[in-house]
């Protein structure tokens with residue numbers, strides 16, 4: 001199984017889950033500018049959208065879109081209990097959080113990473129993120145993980161996004177439950193191992 005990644009990008013969530021599940025994998029780095037892979041391929045032949053993550057199975061089939069990869073990995077190792085059963089209300093809650101993280105958090109980081117974004121655009125994105133993080137804070141005041149008592153693939157995705165917040169000095173002081181969650185998750189062996197493999201602190 002190959003995971004195509006860029007260090008610290010949203011692909012880190014899928015990478016964390018591969019470690020959490022103990023699945024053997026090859027980690028293949030993609031150069032964002034040239035779209036070439038570290039093993040000399042044209043990444044656009046693997047994911048024509050050019051972004052990471054992409055998961056390539058041993059039979060060559062490719063799955064893209066982080067939330068789909070996360071759920072595929074969890075469902076392929078259901079004994080590890082990283083996603084509620086398909087069709088259950090709890091599974092819909094997982095999808096609620098994956099979608100919220102993708103559309104309301106992840107995508108609002110765009111202007112903060114974009115060199116071409118104006119200070120006003122960055123300020124607007126920060127304000128939006130602070131607002132959207134309030135729902136996360138409210139959930140984590142009540143439960144240790146997004147879905148309750150158990151770590152799930154949604155937590156891996158949220159962890160990666162919160163890592164960006166720390167990196168970009170987005171203030172999390174007013175979110176004490178998020179900060180405690182972040183500290184707790186950072187101690188998980190799967191998270192430590194994935195970050196180490198990507199050369200991250």
Ligand SMILES: N[C@@H](CCC(=O)N[C@@H](CS)C(=O)NCC(=O)O)C(=O)O
Nearest residue numbers: 009010032050051052053065066067
């Ligand atoms: N819809 C995609 C978005 C993936 C995405 O935004 N990937 C970013 C890294 S976090 C990327 O590869 N950006 C480089 C590019 O678009 O060229 C998903 O959820 O997997």
